[in-house]
Amino acid sequence: MPSYYVASDIGGTFTDTVVIDSAGTVGRHKSSTVPDDPAHGVLDTLVLAAEERGVPLDQLLADVEVFAHGTTVATNAMLEGRGCAVGLIQTRGFGDTLPIMRGFKAGGLDEEETKRFRTLVKQPVVVPRTLTAEVTERIDYAGRIVCPLDEDDVRRAVRELVEAGAEVFAVSLLWSFACDVHERRVAEIVEEEVPGASVTLSSEFLPRIGEYARTLTTAINASLRPVLRTSLDSFESTLSEAGLSAAPLLMQSNGGLATFGDVERRAAATVMSGPVGGVVASQALGARAGYRNIVTTDMGGTSFDVGLVLDGRPVMSNTTLIGRDELALPSVAVRAIGAGAGSVASVRGGVLQVGPESAGARPGPACYGRGGTRPTVADADLVLGYLNPDNFLGGRLTLDVDRARRVIDEHVARPAGLSVEQAAEGIKTIVDARMADLVRKVTVEQGYDPGDFAVFAYGGAGPLHAFSYGAELGCPQVVVPITASVHSAFGIGCSDLTMVEELSKPMQTPPGTTEHSSALPPAELDATFRQLAERARRNLVAAGAAEDSVSVAKFVEIRFRAQIHVLTVPIEAERITAADVDAMVDRFVDIYEGRFGKGAAFLDGGVEITTFRVVATSPVPRTEFDGSTLGSAAPARPDRRQVFSGGTWREAAVYRADHLHEGLAIDGLAIVELPDTTVVVGPDQTAGVDGLGNIVIENR
Template sequence: MPTYYVASDIGGTFTDTVVIDADGGARPDGRAGRVGRYKSSTVPDNPAQGVLDTLELAAEERGVPLAELLGAVEVFAHGTTIATNAMLEGRTKKVGLIQTRGFGDTLTIMRGFKGIGLDEEEVKRFRTLVKQPAAVPRRLTAEVTERIDYAGRVVCPLDEADVRRALAELRAAGAEVFAVSLLWSFANGAHERRVAEIIAEEVPGASVTLSSEFLPRIGEYERTLTTAVNASLRPVLKTSLDSFESTLSKAGLRADPLLMQSNGGLATFTEVEKRAAATVMSGPVGGVVASQFLGARSGHRNVVTTDMGGTSFDVGLVLDGRPVMSNTTLIGRDELALPSVAVRAIGAGAGSIASVRGGVLQVGPESAGARPGPACYGRGGTLPTVADADLVLGYLNPDNFLGGRLTLDVDKARGAIDEHVAKPTGLTVEQAAEGIKTIVDARMADLVRQVTVEQGYDPTDFAVFAYGGAGPLHAFSYGAELGCPQIVVPITASVHSAFGIGCSDLTMVEELSKPMQTPPGTTDHASALPPAELNATFDELAARARRDLVAAGAAEDSIRYVRSVEIRFRAQIHVLTVPFESDVLTAADVNGMVERFVEVYEGRFGKGAAFLEGGVEITTFRVVATSPVPRADFDTGALGEAAGEPGLRKVFSGGEWRDATVYRAEHLHDGLHIEGLAIVELRDTTVVIGPGQDAEVDGSGDIVIRNR
């Protein structure tokens, strides 16, 4: 019986799925490991249905019933926007927050910078610039009498009667779930655990998140915010995941699904429900992981990952073969204290709506979404979008969208652009459409510059990987503007994030804040940061991660550990992450860690910026434990002999209609050289090679675009 490996990613507009045949027996071509690519419209009210729609296509291609295909799935991995959408749309549960007396205003005060989560234009509007609303309103925050000091010593015992009073107030105010974040709980969690016991007595069955268990790290505001957000998301994520799992199980799935986390690893539904906030970047990070995987295969160790879907444009980096990580996760205007693959996003997708405001043409961040979608979808949308502009300009073939399953309406696209953009600006429809495309391409190029140039990286040292449903169509423009030497459109482009989810491993992250300092003027850092103490802390965290991975089904001898610390110069605020290479640290490893920190610091802030004489401070210890998920050997495809001759199509480019050479999948072969202006129409995406560019197709079907 054939065995399948499946990964899916539910986006705002489309649901993407890859199905990998372990033995190839059910494929028409009989090839094992072949990555089948499938897309379907997302069903917002029933996300599992969108996944089933893609799997129906996979089953039909293999000539087997859907239930038979699902019954033979060995591993099912999934990326979701459930937590992200719930936060952005305000569909989370009401949190009752319990804090140490005197510190109940933590979330209201927040950080002083008002521009967190805003783009450059919004930050410039200083007259209307205000802080974001607090994650938990003050009326749902209660203070209790207790105090533990920085060393974990009890200074003031927990007043249990005060806890019961606080609970009664929070319940009366409408609290549905509870978060507990006491001042020094990461140093000693005893008071938080007792509060949880009292909540269980007073409100049986209530969902409770303790900061000392979920996020035992320094940083009063960030820890409290992240704990509260996690508490608000847990019931929402659990309900959605239970429904998702039930729907797929009824359809025939026997394997327990795994979910993608923001850190680039997979976890079981049971484990991830406890860490709901760790899934807010679940989908976008998959594309970065896939780019790392394919980049290693093709020799690209430095990659700018660019994902243009229907709703957003996401950018990440792979540096020296590894995804660049962030110590925080930004969602909306909230910065959560959770490590994640660093991905920046703006509202610039194929569904981004174009409008004229005050005589100025703008694109996004509002999106037409999956329903009704762009005007050209013919589903009731009347506002012009980037997809409508691409169609009017001739880049999109109206009969080739979603493999021909959806015919695009050119007249409706022209009508929407004419009414809402062309007439208000006095332009022709084609000029207005090109204006829409030019603006969205410039916004995307600006974001890439922010991720590269503004972080000290030279874009010419990177290859651009362009993916997502619309990325391959627009990359020729924003990639050329950046001066990157190569723009790579992988054969998996349309389902790249789903493919990356299928490339990921089971992952568990454990961290603990345990501040340790070196005195000013220290040269032998290991004398102030004893290796034995560091090893003991790492061993404790590794044991926790190992316990959870084994519970998820991982073999203990398969688990790999990466140890790192967050470190800063004394009296500074911001930290950098520095990994250790050794499993058991020696004095040489500790001194080498400080040297590496200085190297990274000066690489970020300039030569001579380090002040080692002032001493350093380790704030947080982190262990990332991974265990490989069973998977088939990947075969992303190999091209055969080309058949037929390419055609021509008129494209409006540079203010005039031009001839573009049009290639289809059957025209491609290994080593094919393509001169721009040209269009490559694949079953699931469209690739554009611009004027002044050429491209070459490699044996896997990847298209590499270069500027001449």
């Protein structure tokens, strides 16, 4: 019997699953997300996979060797405020750390919102002051106990927090990353006072400098842990009852997989679980197809997500922004806006607007016939002729063209004085422009030329819109991967078991230093990395990794002295020498000037290492998919269909999946109807099919 490698991704509108067998045959399956029971949305896709292979569901699941999963549970709970009530314990005198919020009001807001100064306010605090307690203790920056922990004070604080409604506890003492003895004792007292209580210690979860970011992230993690645990238990139970014997793995924001047990303790590390999968998939397919620099663009039903692969590696961020809160956790850098196929269009003050509000999975766009009454991007695509109403979700859902026309006419066309077709094209033009603007922010505003990148377009709606925003950006190629509709799920299946360990240990060079190794002792750097690497290896082996399969990458966060923000610098040396320390500082200067301009560096002021980080990985068993199985060379002629483009109706060639084969050349205007997505080639573009089954669009 064949072994199966399965990966699923639960989105806001659709749930996607990729099933690859031991022969490399790939199956792509989509089903509507079930918001109240996400596991059943995954189960629906697995039923489709079993039917496609002609085997019972329980047999397919019994033969699954690896099951990897991405989830939005933590993300949604955080954005919707559905986490558990956190009782936060801090050092006396620092209980206002979260309400102060560094004094910023514009965090997480877009440009338009930040301009509304009269209504600009801070976001709601994660832990209200009534659930924050201060205790007497003090450890200094060097880890020395200045004031012993007052244990009676701790017991009083715990009891008051319980009375105030605390369901879980977070402990973030001022210098706990330098010495964790007080935090560990606080955890023991909490257990004595509230047996079985869930406690998150900042010294275990996030031992890094910066009390606001560390406290915020620790508190959010504490609030999300029970929510994620409940969801994971339900998910595992549902699939186990259906026949799955393999222990599922979960995608993390850093692009790696973890066991359910490990990730429950680091719930906040899953808030970008789904979107980062697409970046990892683009990296993997780009390596096979010869693309080193990639702009990843994911247009789903709710949002549009953009990331970068630079020189073959995903661009990482030291922080993770969710809503208006910035978590101090490294993640694959992905930026998102509310621009998906389900984005709602409206006319306000005579101006046509699209998004960020979404119709979601229920009721969805009006054309789905599930009760939606407002026009969306998907309704516009259908009215314009790009979507075939009989081909959506492989024909399992017939789209209602008349309903789509009625809601566009009522809410957009008549209020704006346009025809239905003009209104629909206006909706598409606006959403395409918003997506192009986001790509510019990720490329041009970061010092990159879009002309040096290929655009990978995926998600259910990305391949339909990429011909437009890709051309506007001037990128040489728009690549629609063969896995486009389930690309994030495919990337989850491409990931490895990953464990991140970090520690803040500030080390500075005096102003004017030229021999950096004199102030940054190589032996001390080496010892710190060795300590973190041993911990990461131990945790991976405990999660089931073979000890000889673990590889470790090392990084430091560095800044110029007296500056606030840091940059991450990789350390390639196995054992650090004085020359490696000097090379590390030189690399930091290169990265700094690449980001902020030549000559911006100020070495005379000295540099400071703030945090050491190791990323340990162990490969997950998988098989490579066989691109030759994804298409045939059937010499059929394309069909024809009318499409409203450029203000007029035009004839477009329509290709089906069985038309596609390696070397096929397509002249625009053309539409490629795949069972799970639709690809559009613009009037001034051509497209071809490569050896992996990817569709590559280029401007004439």
